[in-house]
Amino acid sequence: GIQVEQSPPDLILQEGANSTLRCNFSDSVNNLQWFHQNPWGQLINLFYIPSGTKQNGRLSATTVATERYSLLYISSSQTTDSGVYFCAVTNAGNNRKLIWGLGTSLAVNP
Amino acid sequence: SAVISQKPSRDICQRGTSLTIQCQVDSQVTMMFWYRQQPGQSLTLIATANQGSEATYESGFVIDKFPISRPNLTFSTLTVSNMSPEDSSIYLCSFTTGAGQPQHFGDGTRLSIL
Secondary structure: OOOEEEEOOEEEEEOOOOEEEEEEEOOOOOEEEEEEEOOOOOEEEEEEOOOEEEEEOOEEEEEEHHHOEEEEEEOOOOHHHOEEEEEEEEEOOEEEEEEEOOOEEEEEEO | OOOEEEEOOEEEEOOOOOEEEEEEEOOOOOEEEEEEEOOOOOOEEEEEEOOOOOOEEOOOOOOOOOOEEEEEOOEEEEEEOOOOHHHOEEEEEEEEOOOOOOOEEOOOEEEEEO
16 A cells, blocks of 8 residues: 655754655555644644645645655744644545554754 | 534543544534544544444454444544553544545544553
8 A cells, every 4th residue: 555654753943943844655646635733632734735835824835746745844933833743645546544654743942 | 614523632531431532523524534543653544434334444443342423424423442551542533525635633532541
């Protein structure tokens, strides 16, 4: 089945810094989502981005489907950005089942 | 878009007991799912909740341990039965409106078993 790999596994930033998180996937996808899980366990849907580029405030994401990767950009990071960022995909083989990466754990220090 | 709510948000239970988690969506949705997230891990799909029929379970999960109901297109429950400390996890429900569409998640239930 499709494999999802995220990098880096851990990241520590000073407030105000920028960062790029990467998600590689091993097969074609028809759905790719980025999530932020905050320290209280809530899973926030950041982007639905099977292809192309989207922006939402300080966050933006780009998926290059032909090269099987997606990037999540965080600019001017804030302490509230801390948590775990997950990438999850579905592919044509199973349109309903989300396949998850292991996540990137981000800590933003004041 | 539809809003999904889940309760309880957290609970502490004694081993050997059972707990039922409820998930409510404010509009009819095609598919609902239940996930488990063990400490420090990613999410694992337990089952797809099918309206009016038995849930479809993933490998490693069985109906006797995780019975699921979905009586209509807006509501589902997951029961964690005969709990042991290994069941201490976050349990999350989600929905999607169709194949290839984004999934939206409830706030999760943080379960601790003593």
